[in-house]
Amino acid sequence: xNYTIQKLAEYFEKLPGIGPRQARRFVYALLNKDVNFLExxxxxxxxxxxxxxxxxxxxxxxxxKNNENCQICRDVNRNKNILLVAEKDxxxxxxxxxxxxxxxxxxxxxxxxxxxxxxxxEVKMKKLFEKVKKEVVAKNLKEIILAFSATPxxxxxxxxxxxxxxxxxxxxxxxxxRLGRGLSTGTELEYADSDTLKNxxxxxx
Amino acid sequence: xNYTIQKLAEYFEKLPGIGPRQARRFVYALLNKDVNFLExxxxxxxxxxxxxxxxxxxxxxxxxKNNENCQICRDVNRNKNILLVAEKDxxxxxxxxxxxxxxxxxxxxxxxxxxxxxxxxEVKMKKLFEKVKKEVVAKNLKEIILAFSATPxxxxxxxxxxxxxxxxxxxxxxxxxRLGRGLSTGTELEYADSDTLKNxxxxxx
Amino acid sequence: xNYTIQKLAEYFEKLPGIGPRQARRFVYALLNKDVNFLExxxxxxxxxxxxxxxxxxxxxxxxxKNNENCQICRDVNRNKNILLVAEKDxxxxxxxxxxxxxxxxxxxxxxxxxxxxxxxxEVKMKKLFEKVKKEVVAKNLKEIILAFSATPxxxxxxxxxxxxxxxxxxxxxxxxxRLGRGLSTGTELEYADSDTLKNxxxxxx
Amino acid sequence: xNYTIQKLAEYFEKLPGIGPRQARRFVYALLNKDVNFLExxxxxxxxxxxxxxxxxxxxxxxxxKNNENCQICRDVNRNKNILLVAEKDxxxxxxxxxxxxxxxxxxxxxxxxxxxxxxxxEVKMKKLFEKVKKEVVAKNLKEIILAFSATPxxxxxxxxxxxxxxxxxxxxxxxxxRLGRGLSTGTELEYADSDTLKNxxxxxx
Numbered sequence: 001x002n003y004t005i006q007k008l009a010e011y012f013e014k015l016p017g018i019g020p021r022q023a024r025r026f027v028y029a030l031l032n033k034d035v036n037f038l039e040x041x042x043x044x045x046x047x048x049x050x051x052x053x054x055x056x057x058x059x060x061x062x063x064x065k066n067n068e069n070c071q072i073c074r075d076v077n078r079n080k081n082i083l084l085v086a087e088k089d090x091x092x093x094x095x096x097x098x099x100x101x102x103x104x105x106x107x108x109x110x111x112x113x114x115x116x117x118x119x120x121x122e123v124k125m126k127k128l129f130e131k132v133k134k135e136v137v138a139k140n141l142k143e144i145i146l147a148f149s150a151t152p153x154x155x156x157x158x159x160x161x162x163x164x165x166x167x168x169x170x171x172x173x174x175x176x177x178r179l180g181r182g183l184s185t186g187t188e189l190e191y192a193d194s195d196t197l198k199n200x201x202x203x204x205x
Numbered sequence: 206x207n208y209t210i211q212k213l214a215e216y217f218e219k220l221p222g223i224g225p226r227q228a229r230r231f232v233y234a235l236l237n238k239d240v241n242f243l244e245x246x247x248x249x250x251x252x253x254x255x256x257x258x259x260x261x262x263x264x265x266x267x268x269x270k271n272n273e274n275c276q277i278c279r280d281v282n283r284n285k286n287i288l289l290v291a292e293k294d295x296x297x298x299x300x301x302x303x304x305x306x307x308x309x310x311x312x313x314x315x316x317x318x319x320x321x322x323x324x325x326x327e328v329k330m331k332k333l334f335e336k337v338k339k340e341v342v343a344k345n346l347k348e349i350i351l352a353f354s355a356t357p358x359x360x361x362x363x364x365x366x367x368x369x370x371x372x373x374x375x376x377x378x379x380x381x382x383r384l385g386r387g388l389s390t391g392t393e394l395e396y397a398d399s400d401t402l403k404n405x406x407x408x409x410x
Numbered sequence: 411x412n413y414t415i416q417k418l419a420e421y422f423e424k425l426p427g428i429g430p431r432q433a434r435r436f437v438y439a440l441l442n443k444d445v446n447f448l449e450x451x452x453x454x455x456x457x458x459x460x461x462x463x464x465x466x467x468x469x470x471x472x473x474x475k476n477n478e479n480c481q482i483c484r485d486v487n488r489n490k491n492i493l494l495v496a497e498k499d500x501x502x503x504x505x506x507x508x509x510x511x512x513x514x515x516x517x518x519x520x521x522x523x524x525x526x527x528x529x530x531x532e533v534k535m536k537k538l539f540e541k542v543k544k545e546v547v548a549k550n551l552k553e554i555i556l557a558f559s560a561t562p563x564x565x566x567x568x569x570x571x572x573x574x575x576x577x578x579x580x581x582x583x584x585x586x587x588r589l590g591r592g593l594s595t596g597t598e599l600e601y602a603d604s605d606t607l608k609n610x611x612x613x614x615x
Numbered sequence: 616x617n618y619t620i621q622k623l624a625e626y627f628e629k630l631p632g633i634g635p636r637q638a639r640r641f642v643y644a645l646l647n648k649d650v651n652f653l654e655x656x657x658x659x660x661x662x663x664x665x666x667x668x669x670x671x672x673x674x675x676x677x678x679x680k681n682n683e684n685c686q687i688c689r690d691v692n693r694n695k696n697i698l699l700v701a702e703k704d705x706x707x708x709x710x711x712x713x714x715x716x717x718x719x720x721x722x723x724x725x726x727x728x729x730x731x732x733x734x735x736x737e738v739k740m741k742k743l744f745e746k747v748k749k750e751v752v753a754k755n756l757k758e759i760i761l762a763f764s765a766t767p768x769x770x771x772x773x774x775x776x777x778x779x780x781x782x783x784x785x786x787x788x789x790x791x792x793r794l795g796r797g798l799s800t801g802t803e804l805e806y807a808d809s810d811t812l813k814n815x816x817x818x819x820x
Contacts, residue, residue, distance in 0.1 A: 002678045004666040011656040014648070015641045026630045027663070028704050031676045032724075032737065033629070035664050041626040046657035048642070049650050051619040061646045063617045089643050091394040098399035100406055109647075122647065145409055149395075150388040180408025182387030183355040184401040189296035190354075194303035196389040201305055203385025203408050204350055207473045209454075209461040216451040219443070220436045231425045232458070233499050236471045237519075237532065238424070240459050246421040249414075251452035253437070254445050256414040266441045268412045294438050314442075327442065501804040508809035510816055555819055559805075560798040590818025592797030593765040594811040599706035600764075604713035606799040611715055613795025613818050614760055 057131070059107045059124055060089050072096075072105060079103040081142040083135065085128065085161065087111055087149065095147070103145075106131055111153040112160045129164060136172040143175040150181060262336070264312045264329055265294050277301075277310060284308040286347040288340065290333065290366065292316055292354065300352070308350075311336055316358040317365045334369060341377040348380040355386060467541070469534055470499050470517045482506075482515060489513040491552040493545065495538065495571065497521055497559065505557070513555075516541055521563040522570045539574060546582040553585040560591060672746070674722045674739055675704050687711075687720060694718040696757040698750065700743065700776065702726055702764065710762070718760075721746055726768040727775045744779060751787040758790040765796060 005027050012023035030038060052061045055070035062070035072078065082103030086092045092105050110123040119125065135141035146161055148154030158178050165176060181199035183192065192200070210232045217228035235243060257266045260275035267275035277283065287308030291297045297310050315328040324330065340346040351366055353359030363383050370381060386404035388397065397405070415437045422433035440448060462471045465480035472480035482488065492513030496502045502515050520533040529535065545551040556571055558564030568588050575586060591609035593602065602610070620642050627638035645653060667676045670685035677685035687693065697718030701707045707720050725738040734740065750756035761776055763769030773793050780791060796814035798807065807815070 002667070002676075004663065004678050005676075008659045008663060011652075011659055014644075014652070016644050017637065017640075022632065024708075025632075025705060028676070029629075029631050030660065030663055031667060031704075037626075037629070038660055038664055042657045042661035044623045044626055045645065045653055045660065048619065048623060048645055049653055052617070052646060061617075061620075061643070063619050086394065088395070089646075090640060093639075094395055094397065095402055095406075098402045100399065100403045145406070147394060147406075149393040150390055151393070177409040179405035180385065180387035180410060182385035182389065182404065182408065184387065184389040184392045184404075185355055185398050187389045188354040188356070189291065189352060190293070190299055192299065193390050194305065197300055197303045198305045199387065200384035200389075201300075201350070201352075203387065203410075204382040205385060205408075207462070207471075209458065209473050210471075213454045213458060216447075216454055219439075219447070221439050222432065222435075227427065229503075230427075230500060233471070234424075234426050235455065235458055236462060236499070242421075242424070243455055243459055247452045247456035249418045249421055250440065250448055250455065253414065253418060253440055254448055257412070257441060266412075266415075266438070268414050294441075295435060298434075496804065498805070504805055504807065505812055505816075508812045510809065510813045555816070557804060557816075559803040560800050561803070587819040589815035590795065590797035590820060592795035592799065592814065592818065594797065594799040594802050594815075595765055595808050597799045598764040598766070599701065599762060600703070600709055602709065603800050604715065607710055607713045608715045609797065609799075610794035611710075611760070611762075613797065613820075614792040615795060615818075 058105045059109060059127060060092055060105065077102075080135075080140040082145060083132070083141055083143070084145040084147050086147050087154070087157070091147070091149075103143075108157070111148065112157040113153060114156065125160075125164065128161070129168075132165060133168060136168055136174060141172075141174055143177060146176065146178045148179075150179075263310045264314060264332060265297055265310065282307075285340075285345040287350060288337070288346055288348070289350040289352050291352050292359070292362070296352070296354075308348075313362070316353065317362040318358060319361065330365075330369065333366070334373075337370060338373060341373055341379060346377075346379055348382060351381065351383045353384075355384075468515045468517055469519060469537060470502055470515065487512075490545075490550040492555060493542070493551055493553070494555040494557050496557050497564070497567070501557070501559075513553075518567070521558065522567040523563060524566065535570075535574065538571070539578075542575060543578060546578055546584060551582075551584055553587060556586065556588045558589075560589075673720045674724060674742060675707055675720065692717075695750075695755040697760060698747070698756055698758070699760040699762050701762050702769070702772070706762070706764075718758075723772070726763065727772040728768060729771065740775075740779065743776070744783075747780060748783060751783055751789060756787075756789055758792060761791065761793045763794075765794075 005024065008027045008030075009020065009023040012018055012026045013020060051063055053064045054060070055062050055073055057069050057073040060070055067074065079102050083106055084095070084101060084103055085106045085108055086095070087108055087110065089107055092107055095101055106128055108123055108125070108128060110120050112119060112123060132141065132144065144165070146158040148157050162176055168174075169176065180203055181196065182203050183196065183200045187196065210229065213232045213235075214225065214228040217223050217231045218225060256268055258269045259265070260267050260278055262274050262278040265275055272279065284307050288311055289300070289306060289308055290311045290313055291300070292313055292315065294312055297312055300306055311333055313328055313330070313333060315325050317324060317328065337346065337349065349370070351363040353362050367381055374381065385408055386401065387408050388401065388405045392401065415434065418437045419430065419433040422428050422436045423430060461473050463474045464470070465472050465483055467479050467483040470480055477484065489512050493516055494505070494511060494513055495516045495518055496505070497518055497520065499517055502517060505511055516538055518533055518535070518538060520530050522529060522533060542551065542554065554575070556568040558567050572586055578584075579586065590613055591606065592613050593606065593610045597606065620639065623642045623645075624635065624638040627633050627641045628635060666678055668679045669675070670677050670688055672684050672688040675685055682689065694717050698721055699710070699716060699718055700721045700723055701710070702723055702725065704722055707722055710716055721743055723738055723740070723743060725735050727734060727738060747756065747759065759780070761773040763772050777791055784791065795818055796811065797818050798811065798815045802811065
């Protein structure tokens with residue numbers, strides 16, 4: 001195995017879901033592209049952090065172009081009363097694409113792992129706390145929506161946030177909600193787990 | 206291919222999800238069982254309809270043993286005010302196993318297909334109508350839960366039932382509800398469809 | 411869960427690849443068939459062993475109809491010089507369907523497990539030994555083809571048979587061959603394992 | 616969707632097997648890496664073509680370091696009598712890794728598509744022809760191994776090469792072989808296709 005191929009393959013292996021074999025296929029695919037493609041691709045990666053920055057309000061990545069805050073956080077038509085907390089940028093993208101929500105966001109950056117594990121550094125819990133505090137003091141915020149995946153880590157994270165926001169919540173009356181549980185599109189009754197059935201029954205309407 | 210093997214394989218092919226190849230594997234598996242197994246298996250199939258009957262109240266299959274109605278329909282401790290309409294017996298089994306519901310049931314036997322197709326004979330829509338009528342006249346019924354899979358056919362069936370029950374509903378004030386939609390166990394925000402996200406957001410709490 | 415349903419489901423669970431859930435679906439599917447179907451299905455299972463028997467020559471199952479040997483073993487046009495040893499009836503069916511072989515067969519009934527495990531009773535090793543002995547004494551047999559799956563158990567079984575036939579082989583010059591290894595239809599070079607590549611290279615032509 | 620994210624995602628989509636969704640996940644993953652990682656990754660891509668070149672003898676990519684030919688083509692201990700023609704670099708890597716071959720290689724760059732389609736420009740058929748001609752004239756070459764995947768395109772390519780090498784083959788006696796077909800590791804007799812069974816039977820031994 002060539003060193004040059006191996007080295008580049010190792011960078012590709014750092015991408016989510018990519019193993020050594022597929023990483024190597026990527027390198028060979030690049031070898032078959034022309035120099036111009038490689039230059040553009042390389043430049044696009046190098047420029048990524050120059051063009052993009054993390055919004056100081058919601059922590060999502062956005063194309064700054066001399067703006068301090070992201071497009072959503074600058075949008076005066078959005079509902080200041082609601083803050084939806086998501087795990088990651090793609091979750092936010094998916095909600096925006098659905099066109100079902102007009103409040104503001106906060107991207108946490110990760111989930112709180114199972115008991116016993118340490119909190120990962122990418123989980124911006126302190127920044128969330130400060131953001132919420134700032135908004136409640138400014139009397140903007142009436143509701144926080146914890147919009148995490150319906151997984152043990154997602155539930156754990158919601159629980160954790162509910163707990164650290166308790167002191168704020170006692171002084172300022174805000175609602176802290178989770179996304180509704182029930183049948184998701186395609187769920188078949190025959191194969192649904194007890195939890196889902198229970199939620200679907202309780203939230204019938 | 207032997208005729209005897211072929212014939213038995215064709216019966217197995219009538220079972221849900223079984224193709225020609227697996228059907229033939231079943232026959233060869235049976236050839237390797239002893240005569241006693243075949244006799245018991247055969248007898249068990251033959252006796253199925255003798256031991257089991259369809260409950261005249263809820264249409265589910267039950268072991269009659271000289272009882273006219275099934276165990277659930279005979280249970281005086283169950284809540285007479287709610288009737289859950291399910292597609293099939295296994296759906297009912299799954300709900301019972303979850304231990305989350307203490308009302309009564311009606312097994313419809315199938316779903317209403319997409320527009321244009323004829324209503325399948327196994328869908329007991331008339332029997333459902335009569336059952337509901339009987340219960341509302343007896344002043345038992347306060348709520349009907351349409352508990353179908355979150356599929357186009359399931360939605361279609363709920364819509365259909367809501368429509369045919371309209372006249373009864375106008376005279377007798379009963380609630381007709383569907384199971385709650387939202388995130389089911391395991392749903393990841395990143396991959397959730399717009400419908401599921403919308404439902405999860407609307408039914409947050 | 412009803413006892414009658416449970417009991418029949420347990421018979422279905424004895425079929426290869428069928429778990430409790432699918433077994434129960436089969437029972438409900440049968441409940442929705444008419445009595446006539448159940449009678450025919452039941453009769454077909456009961457009659458299986460009456461109509462079928464194991465051929466004393468090759469051990470495969472066949473419809474006897476007063477014949478002692480199976481159709482293949484009775485076929486005088488087949489090549490008496492070759493005996494192909496297969497694991498099970500469906501393997502034999504698959505080879506016959508391909509129309510590529512006109513010798514005789516022996517169905518072993520199973521494979522020799524990894525070292526340490528006991529020989530399963532369904533593996534008819536002694537019957538194979540006797541069959542081979544009979545045919546070499548009758549000067550019919552010139553070649554034995556060990557046609558097992560390219561799995562560790564298949565290789566193990568071939569090895570085992572080669573060993574127990576050694577004494578016969580010393581007295582009577584017969585060839586004992588295995589199926590050729592190499593690229594099977596669809597094999598991609600990129601994903602092929604070392605063994606397959608080695609065999610494909612050695613048997614190039 | 617941001618323009619910067621979209622643009623980089625489109626480059627990732629050019630890699631084999633990557634759709635829009637995974638491409639976007641890659642970009643977000645990169646956003647969460649530090650600047651140093653991006654710089655190294657970017658540089659590694661940019662330098663790929665500077666460090667690597669296509670060997671003029673076998674057409675595989677190698678790290679030149681001032682060598683004209685690749686390491687394999689420079690190796691005087693390799694068997695000059697055999698030339699193995701592979702579709703792509705990863706196929707060659709896989710064969711080398713297996714340690715089963717010590718002749719030389721030629722990387723064709725692609726396969727000949729089904730009849731009617733045009734020959735893709737990456738298939739270096741002319742270069743192969745010239746390479747073979749050079750080697751036979753130099754009296755080095757005694758055998759060519761066409762080592763393609765056992766797919767219709769692979770077979771098609773072998774057929775095509777056999778045809779264009781006919782004139783050379785008439786003047787100089789070289790063998791043109793294909794990889795052996797048969798059971799590949801893991802193939803089960805029950806599920807093997809007719810072609811594989813036929814090849815396995817013919818090449819038994």
